[in-house]
Amino acid sequence: MKVAVIGAGAAGLVSGREFRDAGHDVRLFEQGKRLGGIWAYESQVEDDLLGLSPTTPIYSSIYDNLRTNLPTDLMAFMDYPFDEDGGGRSDWPRYPPHSCVLTYLENFARNFELESLITFESKVESVESEQAGQSWRVSTSQGEIVHFDVVAVCNGHFSKPRLLQIEGAEKFTGPRIHSHNYRRPDAFAGQRVAVIGTGASGADIVQEVARHAKEVIWCGFEEPSPRRSVWCLPLPDRIDATHLYFTDPGQSVAVDSILYCTGYEYQMPFLDDALVQVQDNFVTPLYRDIVAPAWTRLGLIGLPFLVVPFPLYAMQAKWFAAVVDGRIQLPSADEMLALAQAEKQALRNAGVKQRHLHRLGERQEDYYNALARDCGEPLLPLWFSELAREAQESRQRNPAGFRDEPLSIPRHKPLAG
Numbered sequence: 001m002k003v004a005v006i007g008a009g010a011a012g013l014v015s016g017r018e019f020r021d022a023g024h025d026v027r028l029f030e031q032g033k034r035l036g037g038i039w040a041y042e043s044q045v046e047d048d049l050l051g052l053s054p055t056t057p058i059y060s061s062i063y064d065n066l067r068t069n070l071p072t073d074l075m076a077f078m079d080y081p082f083d084e085d086g087g088g089r090s091d092w093p094r095y096p097p098h099s100c101v102l103t104y105l106e107n108f109a110r111n112f113e114l115e116s117l118i119t120f121e122s123k124v125e126s127v128e129s130e131q132a133g134q135s136w137r138v139s140t141s142q143g144e145i146v147h148f149d150v151v152a153v154c155n156g157h158f159s160k161p162r163l164l165q166i167e168g169a170e171k172f173t174g175p176r177i178h179s180h181n182y183r184r185p186d187a188f189a190g191q192r193v194a195v196i197g198t199g200a201s202g203a204d205i206v207q208e209v210a211r212h213a214k215e216v217i218w219c220g221f222e223e224p225s226p227r228r229s230v231w232c233l234p235l236p237d238r239i240d241a242t243h244l245y246f247t248d249p250g251q252s253v254a255v256d257s258i259l260y261c262t263g264y265e266y267q268m269p270f271l272d273d274a275l276v277q278v279q280d281n282f283v284t285p286l287y288r289d290i291v292a293p294a295w296t297r298l299g300l301i302g303l304p305f306l307v308v309p310f311p312l313y314a315m316q317a318k319w320f321a322a323v324v325d326g327r328i329q330l331p332s333a334d335e336m337l338a339l340a341q342a343e344k345q346a347l348r349n350a351g352v353k354q355r356h357l358h359r360l361g362e363r364q365e366d367y368y369n370a371l372a373r374d375c376g377e378p379l380l381p382l383w384f385s386e387l388a389r390e391a392q393e394s395r396q397r398n399p400a401g402f403r404d405e406p407l408s409i410p411r412h413k414p415l416a417g
């Protein structure tokens with residue numbers, strides 16, 4: 001079959017490999033000049049620092065000093081380690097800088113002969129169903145129109161900034177920057193900086209900005225902390241030209257810049273709403289978070305977040321390829337829809353916000369194993385779960401220094417089993 005893969009990041013590369021190895025005729029479309037997706041660091045930033053309507057969008061959201069927040073032995077594709085047996089080096093730190101991840105992905109593409117499958121600077125602009133989803137008409141920015149039997153959407157979801165609306169924020173006269181356009185902490189030297197958002201990026205960026213700024217006001221906490229060089233406060237209720245205003249604890253704070261670490265949104269502008277929709281950052285309807293019940297030759301690889309992405313994406317790609325080849329028999333479209341709805345409703349009933357429905361966290365092991373069982377593949381090994389747990393505890397215990405703290409579990413070599 002002819003398979004189109006949209007994107008040459010980690011998800012696209014592993015999907016391309018999976019389908020090619022299953023004997024299909026694969027093409028990867030990549031809008032950028034390089035493979036690697038988010039890991040292809042770009043030092044320049046957009047003209048709209050909030051990233052909402054830049055003249056020339058920049059894809060990557062990573063910053064200069066970024067080191068991985070997962071140890072490489074966890075991060076790696078299961079059969080391609082981050083050392084000399086795979087695409088890395090054993091003298092790299094266990095939490096290496098972003099450039100090492102790009103090298104690893106470039107080596108992955110080279111080693112598995114994927115580069116020749118990629119068409120660069122070719123942005124997919126539309127994917128339309130033909131013959132009720134038995135075939136797909138793919139149009140690109142290069143003016144190509146190509147017909148495929150299968151489409152794997154691997155377009156990433158850390159590039160379109162999500163902005164928290166705060167009353168009056170547009171009146172602020174200093175710079176307002178989304179973390180998508182944050183690159184270096186020295187840009188904030190001597191400033192009072194408000195950082196909004198307490199997720200993974202917020203936690204990392206606060207640490208490095210605090211080393212240069214005069215003061216950091218970190219907003220998004222339930223309980224305010226005493227005033228120090230990093231001062232934790234709730235979200236502001238209001239912002240004006242120069243100040244953030246807090247009803248609780250009833251004060252105002254002057255700042256020079258506002259840095260939004262408020263996350264990203266899914267976007268699939270090339271897909272018609274009749275196929276799948278993004279509703280409050282939840283992509284629906286999808287069975288197993290991969291295929292739409294009515295369009296099982298269209299697969300979305302890489303949607304789950306708060307996961308160990310590379311091995312999970314590899315299993316999703318394996319599952320999707322097995323569905324396409326008929327090695328996995330899916331329930332009927334109506335049954336898949338009902339199952340997907342029931343699963344999401346149970347999460348909603350348990351208090352999960354709609355925009356967090358793709359957040360797997362603790363559920364990632366069950367999710368991975370469900371796909372593995374369908375495919376007849378080995379379940380997640382014990383070492384993996386144990387290392388994931390220890391890495392998470394270490395990150396929570398020491399957010400500023402976990403990357404340089406040794407883990408008690410020795411570095412794992414995936415090929416050793």
Ligand code: FAD
Binds near residue numbers: 039
């Ligand atoms: P991406 O890497 O985003 O790749 C998507 C690709 O699709 C891009 O190359 C893009 O140009 C292309 N594309 C998009 N739309 C189109 C189109 N219409 N046509 C053609 N091409 C298109 N993960 C870890 O494992 N460890 C970490 O330490 C870690 N740190 C992170 C830190 C930050 C700040 C962020 C934002 C993410 C981090 N991640 C980390 C998660 C990271 O996103 C995943 O590791 C992974 O790289 C995502 O791969 P992907 O292929 O799904 O998406």
